Amino acid sequence: MNTTIRGKAFVLGDNIDTDQIIPAKFLAYNPSDASERKYFGMYAMDGVPAGQSGLPFGDRRFVRPNEFKSDYAIVIGGKNFGCGSSREHAPLAIAEAGATCVVAEFYARIFFRNSINGGYLVPFETTDRLCEEIKTGDELEIDVKTSTLKNLTQKKSYTLKPLGDVTPIIDAGGVFEYAKQSGMMAR
Amino acid sequence: MSGMTITEKIMAKHAGRTRVNPGDNIWVDVDVLMTHDVCGPGTIGIFHKEFGRNAKVWNKEKVVIIPDHYIFTADEKCHRNIQILRDFVREQGLPYYYDPEFVKGSGMPSPYRDPSKTSYKGVCHKTLPEEGHVRPGEILLGTDSHTCTAGAFGQFATGVGNTDAAFTLGTGKTWLKVPPTMKFTFHGKIPAYLTAKDLILAVIGDISVSGATYKTMYFAGEGIGSLTLEDRMTLTNMAIEAGGKNGVCDVDEKTLQYVRARSRVKNWDVLTDDPDAKYCHESEYDLAALEPLVAKPHSPDNKDTAHNCRDVKLDQAYIGSCTGGKITDMIFAANILKGNKVQIPTYVVPGSTEVHQDMKRLNLRGAEKGPNEKSIEDILLDAGCNVGASGCSACLGGPPDTFGRLNKSEVCISTTNRNFPGRMGSMTSAVYLASPLTVAASALRGKITDPREYVSSSIETGTAGVL
Numbered sequence A: 001m002n003t004t005i006r007g008k009a010f011v012l013g014d015n016i017d018t019d020q021i022i023p024a025k026f027l028a029y030n031p032s033d034a035s036e037r038k039y040f041g042m043y044a045m046d047g048v049p050a051g052q053s054g055l056p057f058g059d060r061r062f063v064r065p066n067e068f069k070s071d072y073a074i075v076i077g078g079k080n081f082g083c084g085s086s087r088e089h090a091p092l093a094i095a096e097a098g099a100t101c102v103v104a105e106f107y108a109r110i111f112f113r114n115s116i117n118g119g120y121l122v123p124f125e126t127t128d129r130l131c132e133e134i135k136t137g138d139e140l141e142i143d144v145k146t147s148t149l150k151n152l153t154q155k156k157s158y159t160l161k162p163l164g165d166v167t168p169i170i171d172a173g174g175v176f177e178y179a180k181q182s183g184m185m186a187r
Numbered sequence B: 001m002s003g004m005t006i007t008e009k010i011m012a013k014h015a016g017r018t019r020v021n022p023g024d025n026i027w028v029d030v031d032v033l034m035t036h037d038v039c040g041p042g043t044i045g046i047f048h049k050e051f052g053r054n055a056k057v058w059n060k061e062k063v064v065i066i067p068d069h070y071i072f073t074a075d076e077k078c079h080r081n082i083q084i085l086r087d088f089v090r091e092q093g094l095p096y097y098y099d100p101e102f103v104k105g106s107g108m109p110s111p112y113r114d115p116s117k118t119s120y121k122g123v124c125h126k127t128l129p130e131e132g133h134v135r136p137g138e139i140l141l142g143t144d145s146h147t148c149t150a151g152a153f154g155q156f157a158t159g160v161g162n163t164d165a166a167f168t169l170g171t172g173k174t175w176l177k178v179p180p181t182m183k184f185t186f187h188g189k190i191p192a193y194l195t196a197k198d199l200i201l202a203v204i205g206d207i208s209v210s211g212a213t214y215k216t217m218y219f220a221g222e223g224i225g226s227l228t229l230e231d232r233m234t235l236t237n238m239a240i241e242a243g244g245k246n247g248v249c250d251v252d253e254k255t256l257q258y259v260r261a262r263s264r265v266k267n268w269d270v271l272t273d274d275p276d277a278k279y280c281h282e283s284e285y286d287l288a289a290l291e292p293l294v295a296k297p298h299s300p301d302n303k304d305t306a307h308n309c310r311d312v313k314l315d316q317a318y319i320g321s322c323t324g325g326k327i328t329d330m331i332f333a334a335n336i337l338k339g340n341k342v343q344i345p346t347y348v349v350p351g352s353t354e355v356h357q358d359m360k361r362l363n364l365r366g367a368e369k370g371p372n373e374k375s376i377e378d379i380l381l382d383a384g385c386n387v388g389a390s391g392c393s394a395c396l397g398g399p400p401d402t403f404g405r406l407n408k409s410e411v412c413i414s415t416t417n418r419n420f421p422g423r424m425g426s427m428t429s430a431v432y433l434a435s436p437l438t439v440a441a442s443a444l445r446g447k448i449t450d451p452r453e454y455v456s457s458s459i460e461t462g463t464a465g466v467l
Helices: A034-042 A089-096 A109-117 A164-172 A175-181 B006-014 B040-051 B076-092 B124-130 B145-153 B162-171 B196-207 B229-242 B253-262 B327-337 B353-361 B376-382 B436-445
Strands: A004-011 A072-076 A101-104 A122-125 A139-143 A148-151 A156-159 B025-029 B032-035 B063-065 B139-142 B156-159 B173-177 B181-187 B216-220 B246-249 B281-286 B293-295 B303-305 B316-319 B346-348 B411-414 B430-434
Touching: A034 A089, A072 A139, A089 A109, A109 A122, A109 A164, A109 B162, A164 A175, A175 B162, B006 B025, B006 B139, B006 B156, B006 B216, B006 B246, B032 B124, B032 B162, B040 B076, B040 B162, B063 B076, B124 B139, B124 B145, B124 B229, B124 B253, B124 B353, B139 B145, B139 B162, B145 B156, B145 B229, B145 B246, B145 B253, B156 B246, B162 B173, B181 B196, B196 B229, B196 B281, B196 B293, B196 B303, B196 B430, B216 B229, B229 B246, B229 B253, B229 B327, B316 B327, B316 B436, B327 B353, B327 B376, B327 B436, B353 B376, B411 B436, B430 B436
Parallel strands: A004 A072, A072 A101, A101 A122, B032 B063, B032 B139, B139 B156, B181 B216, B181 B281, B216 B246, B316 B346, B316 B411, B411 B430
Antiparallel strands: A004 A139, A139 A148, A148 A156, B025 B173, B293 B303, B293 B430
16 A cells, blocks of 8 residues: 555545445446446546535536546545445546545445455545545645645645554455455465 | 343354454354345456456355346346346356346347246345345345345345455455444334334434444334334335444344245344343334425435425326335325326336236235226326336436436435435436325325325235235
């Protein structure tokens, strides 16, 4: 795992459900097929309603039309990020677009679990209401080891919650790698 | 040392321990793993990548594959995904697979003609108990967030992603954090104008869409005992809409009657909460004091009474899904629609082919219909409803040619579980969630309607959906 994550922020509000992250009409693509998997990047965040995409502006797209990769490396959310459907396509879509980290006040548990077990994203939690402080496009730097977030644009610094119990799985890169490293599964 | 809850006892047993406490991270043995056509292809891909192209699942008897999401569509990728399931079932020799055999080649498949003569079933959460894969005391994982439905049978059931499912396919195990339990006690007997949908909308409205995050929702009290098994499934089904890890109900004679009639395995554990079990939240509800409710757009916790929303004009009504497409839901709706005409397009989607078959077989009281008596389906068709083939259909929008999908700025009242922005199709549509009674009453007016205007005496459903 990278110990420093740096890039532009994409900011969303509370209760971002997985239908917003990747709408159901795109679930016909097979994430196990390399030629189809990239479309999850193209359509990541396609279901976020107008006015709420890329706060505080509300009109920023996570991925530009007909492109596969996002300009944003870090997603900032409010409360209950990733609620609703268990579709693993949601963290996968964010990762496929090129982002590697989400910072939210707290997560819906299946999204949190999928992010870690699939090795897609580092899901940090924050006690600060960062979705109202950070602006979409701000340049951020996260030190994973010390759980600190620096907003280089606004010259502010925040302490995030430690990753806790799940750190070994995140460090391993997912539950399969973790199981192999800990001898639960043959290599 | 305090006592344990049902969920803690199930987890301890499956971890080979005598006790667990909330917050413990444990590895458990899984009894049943279910997947479907939307998450199956991804799960199978990860299984092959991680365990090898020639790997075998840990136990063929414990894997259940139920295509249900994107069946009646001309989308070729959806057809391809069903073929991936078929290939895996053949490769692994899996005995429990419910094939939509009418999906072949290109174009919109013509659905089953007779629901009793197809191996296809429909919505996985309805099919699992029907086909005998659900038992008290067991652990069920499924690649679908509404897997928590099966908690109505006194088991631990929860939704997982593709990676977790692939891991379990190969090892039979998963890691779980033991959740603390929230206890919701319902007093009294369910009144004729309410269904379990009103109860769960009341709870979610009170605790919010994240009020049970990481937690167990335990539904207790004689009020729950007064519900049919199917109505209890409506309660546990929507535990995920409050963020719950699982929902659970006590096992009683109704549960045992159902499971004895259907289970493929003949022994199971009936567990109960110890009198000194610890809860992280307790609240109580008096069923006589609850009113018919709706969840307004765009969140399941946006609670209001149907009466307060009586001026809301509707473009469509929808009766279906794992939440509101069971035979008892159809009987509830039919008792209101009988002899009347709907004023707005009303789509009815049976939760399974068994539900569809029962709609043709049963009368308004859930009993076998007589030769000159109307069936549930006759009553719905006479009222002007469009009855489709079983499956998930428009509950989650799906491909644009999906039956009942909201394709423009329409306002819909629905018996389904989620009203997130764009959930049933168009980003400019709006969905009100309600009970089948409220949806049927609203379809007759074209406006949201309190079902008390139509329901006078209690609606008997007999053994519909049980035997």
